[in-house]
Amino acid sequence: MEVKTFGVIGAGQMGSGIVHVAAASGLSVIMNDIKQEFVDRGLANIAKNLQRGVDKGKMTAEEKDAILGRIKGSTDLKDLAAADFVVEAASENEGIKYKIFETLDQVCKPHVVLASNTSSIPIGRIASHTKRPEKVIGMHFMNPVPVMKLVEVICGLATSDETRELTLELTRKMGKTPAASNDYPGFISNRILMPMINEAVFCLYHSVGTKEDIDTVMKLGMNHPMGPLALADLIGLDTCLAIMETLHDGLGDSKYRPCPLLRQYVEAGYLGRKSGRGFYAY
DSSP states (O other), rough: OOOOEEEOOOOOOOOHHHHHHHHHHHEEEEEESEEEHHHHHHHHHHHHHHHHHTTSSSSSSHHHHHHHHTEEEEEOGGGGGGGGEEOOOSSSSSHHHHHHHHHHHSSSTTOOEEEOOOSSSSSSHTTTTOGGGGGEEEEESSSSSSTTEEEOOOOOOOOHHHHHHHHHHHHHHHHHHEEEEEESSTHHHHHHHHHHHHHHHHHHHHHHHHHHHHHIIIIIOOOSSSSSHHHHHHHHHHHHHHHHHHHHHHHHHHHGGGOOOHHHHHHTOOOOOGGSSSSBBO
């Protein structure tokens, strides 16, 4: 099956990034969110990122306009009836995702694949909320989407080979490199990354070092491009907490217990860059 129209649920940091790369690959894209202001903000972010490419000579103004012209905004999930493939990139909240998939299952044509950009929730669990579990798959993009090459592709227990091959093909069409993961909480990326971030938060919580020193050790000592606390601010501390809770609940191991300081920051509204304050002030 050829995918011509690509749907994305969520116009935030991840959703708008996915829309950006999909439209840049030549696909017509429907970008959906619950409010028009969120859709407008997503479109503005995409335009700003594309303009950077123009300014750097990586594309022409005409190419930028052509990419933006392939994007249609939406605030009604019924609009996704026109899509050939849909990726959900809503908040990392199980209840929200289940409701979206239940609606998409009713709205989208029977052959349409429903993918989730979830960073930790098992795909089989999401698929169970549809009548097409063989057409549900994980398509976990990395942040920032236009820059990062990796897409984790996760098959649930019922995901068909046809769905898997279509998703791999689409991933490559967008200029990304797919890596396959089995369907466990956190998959590969966050099962490794989030405990490291959580341990960095514990180091801060126990006053092992300042946030600057903790990040400096990991940048200069381990050659990481960004320290774990700064990275947590970029990802969003609420998202980090949600992933740690999924790991802790799903795997039942105390080593995945979220640091109390991480929980305290989230409860105080210190969510990272998106709120202007996390471990650092922005």
